[in-house]
Amino acid sequence: MERLPVELLVHVISLTSPADAFRAAAVSRAFRTAADSDNVWSRFLPCDLPRFAKKELPRTLPSTKKGLFRRLADQPALLPGKFIRMQLDKATGAKCFALSVLKSG
Structure with missing residues (x-):
């Protein structure tokens, strides 16, 4: 496994789930490098994240x-x-929404 190109590992891990990527990081140094790649995690982040992230997320975002x-x-x-x-x-990367209840009166 250590002889496989990191790009191949990145591609394979990006086809799995976030939970699998977290587990893959524990397999070996090569898997950890691939599983921590921004290319893998870009696939798990919502594609519409930039639309609402500009003003709503803290200014000190993770790097x-x-x-x-x-x-x-x-x-x-x-x-x-x-x-x-x-x-x-955390397991699937699915977006979960919660609505606040407005109190009248």
């Missing part, structure tokens, strides 16, 4: 795509209007 994924999985982001929050499912 890696894996770090950003972990941040969004561990801490929900409030979306515009502050009544909806979005969080990524």
Whole structure:
């Protein structure tokens, strides 16, 4: 396995799930390098993330795509209007939304 090109490992891991990528990092040094790649984690981040991320996420974002994924999985982001929050499912990368209830009266 150590002789396989890192690019091949990156491609294969990017076809799996975030949970599998976390597990792959424990296999070997080569797998860890591939599993930590921004190319892998770009695939797991929502493609519409930049649209709402500009104003809603803290200015001090993680420097890696894996770090950003972990941040969004561990801490929900409030979306515009502050009544909806979005969080990524750590195992699948699915977007999970929660709606706030407005109290009248």
